[in-house]
Amino acid sequence: xxxxxxxxxxxxxxxxxxxxxxxxxxxxxxxxxxxxxxxxxxxxxxxxxxxxxxxxxxxxxxxxxxxxxxxxxxxxxxxxxxxxxxxxxxxxxxxxxxxxxxxxxxxxxxxxxxxxxxxxxxxxxxxxxxxxxxxxxxxxxxxxxxxxxxxxxxxxxxxxxxxxxxxxxxxxxxxxxxxxxxxxxxxxxxxxxxxxxxxxxxxxxxxxxxxxxxxxxxxxxxxxxxxxxxxxxxxxxxxxxxxxxxxxxxxxxxxxxxxxxxxxxxxxxxxxxxxxxxxxxxxxxxxxxxxxxxxxxxxxxxxxxxxxxxxxxxxxxxxxxxxxxxxxxxxxxxxxxxxxxxxxxxxxxxxxxxxxxxxxxxxxxxxxxxxxxxxxxxxxxxxxxxxxxxxxxxxxxxxxxxxxxxxxxxxxxxxxxxxxxxxxxxxxxxxxxxxxxxxxxxxxxxxxxxxxxxxxxx
Amino acid sequence: xxxxxxxxxxxxxxxxxxxxxxxxxxxxxxxxxxxxxxxxxxxxxxxxxxxxxxxxxxxxxxxxxxxxxxxxxxxxxxxxxxxxxxxxxxxxxxxxxxxxxxxxxxxxxxxxxxxxxxxxxxxxxxxxxxxxxxxxxxxxxxxxxxxxxxxxxxxxxxxxxxxxxxxxxxxxxxxxxxxxxxxxxxxxxxxxxxxxxxxxxxxxxxxxxxxxxxxxxxxxxxxxxxxxxxxxxxxxxxxxxxxxxxxxxxxxxxxxxxxxxxxxxxxxxxxxxxxxxxxxxxxxxxxxxxxxxxxxxxxxxxxxxxxxxxxxxxxxxxxxxxxxxxxxxxxxxxxxxxxxxxxxxxxxxxxxxxxxxxxxxxxxxxxxxxxxxxxxxxxxxxxxxxxxxxxxxxxxxxxxxxxxxxxxxxxxxxxxxxxxxxxxxxxxxxxxxxxxxxxxxxxxxxxxxxxxxxxxxx
Numbered sequence: 001x002x003x004x005x006x007x008x009x010x011x012x013x014x015x016x017x018x019x020x021x022x023x024x025x026x027x028x029x030x031x032x033x034x035x036x037x038x039x040x041x042x043x044x045x046x047x048x049x050x051x052x053x054x055x056x057x058x059x060x061x062x063x064x065x066x067x068x069x070x071x072x073x074x075x076x077x078x079x080x081x082x083x084x085x086x087x088x089x090x091x092x093x094x095x096x097x098x099x100x101x102x103x104x105x106x107x108x109x110x111x112x113x114x115x116x117x118x119x120x121x122x123x124x125x126x127x128x129x130x131x132x133x134x135x136x137x138x139x140x141x142x143x144x145x146x147x148x149x150x151x152x153x154x155x156x157x158x159x160x161x162x163x164x165x166x167x168x169x170x171x172x173x174x175x176x177x178x179x180x181x182x183x184x185x186x187x188x189x190x191x192x193x194x195x196x197x198x199x200x201x202x203x204x205x206x207x208x209x210x211x212x213x214x215x216x217x218x219x220x221x222x223x224x225x226x227x228x229x230x231x232x233x234x235x236x237x238x239x240x241x242x243x244x245x246x247x248x249x250x251x252x253x254x255x256x257x258x259x260x261x262x263x264x265x266x267x268x269x270x271x272x273x274x275x276x277x278x279x280x281x282x283x284x285x286x287x288x289x290x291x292x293x294x295x296x297x298x299x300x301x302x303x304x305x306x307x308x309x310x311x312x313x314x315x316x317x318x319x320x321x322x323x324x325x326x327x328x329x330x331x332x333x334x335x336x337x338x339x340x341x342x343x344x345x346x347x348x349x350x351x352x353x354x355x356x357x358x359x360x361x362x363x364x365x366x367x368x369x370x371x372x373x374x375x376x377x378x379x380x381x382x383x384x385x386x387x388x389x390x391x392x393x394x395x396x397x398x399x400x401x402x403x404x405x406x407x408x409x410x411x412x413x414x415x416x417x418x419x420x421x422x423x424x425x426x427x428x429x430x431x432x433x434x435x436x437x438x439x440x441x442x443x444x445x446x447x448x449x450x451x452x453x454x455x456x457x458x
Numbered sequence: 459x460x461x462x463x464x465x466x467x468x469x470x471x472x473x474x475x476x477x478x479x480x481x482x483x484x485x486x487x488x489x490x491x492x493x494x495x496x497x498x499x500x501x502x503x504x505x506x507x508x509x510x511x512x513x514x515x516x517x518x519x520x521x522x523x524x525x526x527x528x529x530x531x532x533x534x535x536x537x538x539x540x541x542x543x544x545x546x547x548x549x550x551x552x553x554x555x556x557x558x559x560x561x562x563x564x565x566x567x568x569x570x571x572x573x574x575x576x577x578x579x580x581x582x583x584x585x586x587x588x589x590x591x592x593x594x595x596x597x598x599x600x601x602x603x604x605x606x607x608x609x610x611x612x613x614x615x616x617x618x619x620x621x622x623x624x625x626x627x628x629x630x631x632x633x634x635x636x637x638x639x640x641x642x643x644x645x646x647x648x649x650x651x652x653x654x655x656x657x658x659x660x661x662x663x664x665x666x667x668x669x670x671x672x673x674x675x676x677x678x679x680x681x682x683x684x685x686x687x688x689x690x691x692x693x694x695x696x697x698x699x700x701x702x703x704x705x706x707x708x709x710x711x712x713x714x715x716x717x718x719x720x721x722x723x724x725x726x727x728x729x730x731x732x733x734x735x736x737x738x739x740x741x742x743x744x745x746x747x748x749x750x751x752x753x754x755x756x757x758x759x760x761x762x763x764x765x766x767x768x769x770x771x772x773x774x775x776x777x778x779x780x781x782x783x784x785x786x787x788x789x790x791x792x793x794x795x796x797x798x799x800x801x802x803x804x805x806x807x808x809x810x811x812x813x814x815x816x817x818x819x820x821x822x823x824x825x826x827x828x829x830x831x832x833x834x835x836x837x838x839x840x841x842x843x844x845x846x847x848x849x850x851x852x853x854x855x856x857x858x859x860x861x862x863x864x865x866x867x868x869x870x871x872x873x874x875x876x877x878x879x880x881x882x883x884x885x886x887x888x889x890x891x892x893x894x895x896x897x898x899x900x901x902x903x904x905x906x907x908x909x910x911x912x913x914x915x916x
Binding site: 020106221307 | 459463495663692766772
């Protein structure tokens, strides 16, 4: 098996395993107690905090351990918003944040706050000017990920932090994806991370709140972890998290360069090997280990299933692979194709031979799915002025397949109107036009569903 | 070293260690993913849920794993209160609940809810009639621990559950202390637990919500664990928690009988070996492994320190051992002496010889501390009508020591007035009177501090 989904969860690093096992005997007692077992637990906890703070680049008393990265985000956003409630209740997030940030924003809105979502470009990056333009007198907090979890694009954190600092607004950086690779530079105010993303154990997140940042922990009072993370400390896991972060950092430069070369190979070769593919995310400013592409005319679920059968574990932002049957909000915000989406995120130590085997297997998998679905052949020299395609009742990727079949039946300058009620079409039809060099005219409500109009340009 | 503080945290059970290590290789992936590693993780999680549900006595789909017992209580109370918000915002708790419950109640009050605290008797138990009398038309939730964490007293959960059920009010049972020993009987609606209390790893709590109970999870949305416990699942720890709960249950009957005999020995012999001791908590309806007593005229911190030096790890509810410098709310609610308080909670497998050694060491430790503090000798045949003692500026246990010295200077029927500004005196002076058979007349504000008046009865 080749596990290529490190961005979801990384296999346990050997150092994490050693540290966990070594500290099970010393770290089970209550570190608040003054007897010997408690003092030993406290020493382990303090040492882990020092190590983690050093890796993050903060003071130990600025860092608390939470029970997960999600919890760090929930507590960090809620505490920072409450700490600046007198200033106002406006929150800024990017459109491509992790769901934990977006769900925190929804909860804030549900509680009467206001939220501005900053758009991203087609590469998935925000524009610092857009953050600057979103800042208001009542802005309590801004959030920006260090790098995107689905497409790997690095965000301009340093510049956004400058913009926020100039306005006196704290910036919370969700660093879950980038923390294994290095510190987050720039003058941020809060930072969150998740140990199982860097090969640490599950059950450990980080929340850093810089000195001087107003912060009012929410929820019932609890004395542990400076009042910022309720519940008994999970010390063996915390020790393992800190030790493994240090270990992956020691390997990060060399391993990052090696994995970047492997993902570069995927970026370059997949479009050569598979027709009608869009590689998404910034080609340069990106995480070293992550590459994402979308294959037209296939459904992501079948592709994942076939890749799993062939021994590859990857993930997808396609609608058919999500419980809500909507495509990834990241792909949607970027305006890129979501159908047949595949994310490859290589774990530390990923084998070059496995990557080559993946490149061998992928074209046949995609071809097989396309054949089953009756995917179109490019081109055609039709003469019709206008064609209407009824794709009502069809789910992704069928409406796009019907569009691609119909486009060859109209003359250059003619239009295809697709009637569809699958809401993914609203994402994928414009994105298809962009990849195929066709003109997306627009959409309008129809008697049933929505009518999407496309003009043939070539 | 003899670790006698299992009620704070139990050493890791060998089965927990084995299960944790065995599942580190299989349980690190995201159980929501459909590829092989995700499916394996899902299988482990499902099996652990079945095992835990069987031990608790509920359906697997009624049980979610949280990141700690504290988190289970916070989420359970908040979700149950929100689920019945239309009924009203009244919450009932006992006065001796764990701080996680009381802090949840404070948060509820801070948010505009109302709270009734049900008193306990001198043994630490609530009266089901008092719960019945506290129920109102707008009562959304009642909370009651299965057994007290500081004195071991078992609560009448079955009867309180009946009373609540008759009124249509859900009962949340904090079962953290009793879960290793058996299921919680009775028709409760919600239940919480904490794995590190039964020898499982830190980082795992249980929240059970019976089918049909209205529940609205609070905080940002998160799909994991039925939306009731945000954050990536900590599967190796969950597997270890479930396996060790099953293991301790298999030993519970025999080990419970053995430890009950050992704690019975402490209950009986400490008052024989150490003068001026009050053993607190119900002598019969109690947890098998836990015994608590308070030694007059000593401070708990020094006793704990000396016991630690002698190789015994115990805890205390004395004011001087808490960060807030107030005595345990449990001892206060029971009206028992808080000074020189010692809680012994034996872990599974505690050695009888260590208990005997504890009984050998304890008298000398208490005697030594008393000598240092100048503790009084009982009796005296004074003739004064009234004596006033200035204990202003003195901290526990000194005001009580001054009272005990002065009582011998007045005739039977005469009074001693103690001026004190240590607020612990408000707990310990009445409790001292009770243990010594003297009459506590009352208290009144003085120019400085409070005047406590005691009449000599014997």
